Amino acid sequence: xxxxTLQKLxxxxxxxxxxxxxxxQTGRKNDVIVKRDSSRIQALITQMSYEKINYxxxxxxxxxxxxIYLDQVARVLLKNGKTINVRDSVLAGRIPPDSVGQYADxxxxxxxxxxxxxxxxxxxxxxxxxxxxxxRSIDGKTGAIVFTSVxxxxxxxxxxxxxxxxxxDNKTIGTSLAIAGPAVGVVLGLVGFKNYKLxxxxxxxxxxxxxRRNQPLSRLRISxxxxxxxxxxxxxxxxxx
Numbered sequence: 001x002x003x004x005t006l007q008k009l010x011x012x013x014x015x016x017x018x019x020x021x022x023x024x025q026t027g028r029k030n031d032v033i034v035k036r037d038s039s040r041i042q043a044l045i046t047q048m049s050y051e052k053i054n055y056x057x058x059x060x061x062x063x064x065x066x067x068i069y070l071d072q073v074a075r076v077l078l079k080n081g082k083t084i085n086v087r088d089s090v091l092a093g094r095i096p097p098d099s100v101g102q103y104a105d106x107x108x109x110x111x112x113x114x115x116x117x118x119x120x121x122x123x124x125x126x127x128x129x130x131x132x133x134x135x136r137s138i139d140g141k142t143g144a145i146v147f148t149s150v151x152x153x154x155x156x157x158x159x160x161x162x163x164x165x166x167x168x169d170n171k172t173i174g175t176s177l178a179i180a181g182p183a184v185g186v187v188l189g190l191v192g193f194k195n196y197k198l199x200x201x202x203x204x205x206x207x208x209x210x211x212r213r214n215q216p217l218s219r220l221r222i223s224x225x226x227x228x229x230x231x232x233x234x235x236x237x238x239x240x241x
Contacts, residue, residue: 030042030043030058030079031043031044031045031076031078032076033045033055033068033076033077034073034074034075034076035073035074036072036074041057042057042058043056043058044058045076045078051069051070052067052069053068053070054066055068073086098122098123098215100122100125101119102122103119103209104120105119114205117129118209119209123210123213126209129202130203130206130210133203134199134203136195137199137200139195140192140193140194140198141193142192143188143195143196144189144192144196145189146192147189147192148185148186150184150185151183151186152182153181154180154182155178155181157177158174158175158177161173
């Protein structure tokens, strides 16, 4: 995973340098994308990144914005006169970190549906699953604490109200609050605690599976891109966990 990320980052920086040099020149009427099969697309390029080129196809009337992945491109002829050769600079194909079922023993899959979905998922899917169950476990724990606190507060408040003064109404209201408040609070608190245990257990299984694969729980993504129209470049940094 780390090697794959470094390869993408190295190419991104290299690609940005090439494009920035190219933008300093002038030349053709429009951009041309030369594909690996030697076919050409007369284009208006709006954005490039290490992964794909966003463009409008000038050979098609009223063309909407579309894109092409760089592993299909041999070179780009910019309208400023410069040529960017990408054929030998990109990885062959859009290869994910790992594929579905790559780490699973297909002859000995778990019978439990959740455990089966864990071993069959790729690592990015597992990170998404972990984030979901981790967040739900926190929600459940928070709910259990809040409703348990409400139950205790209702019980104490009810007893205080019932013991204050000689009015029958005080005793009725206080007794009702002391009984109903804890009953509702305890039930909802138990539901929250059950959700906390359920989702934390699932999050732990997902974490264990990622550790078995020697995959990180968080993923750092650096995505360089350029905008030839505005002659600007930037890096997008995103961490998922």
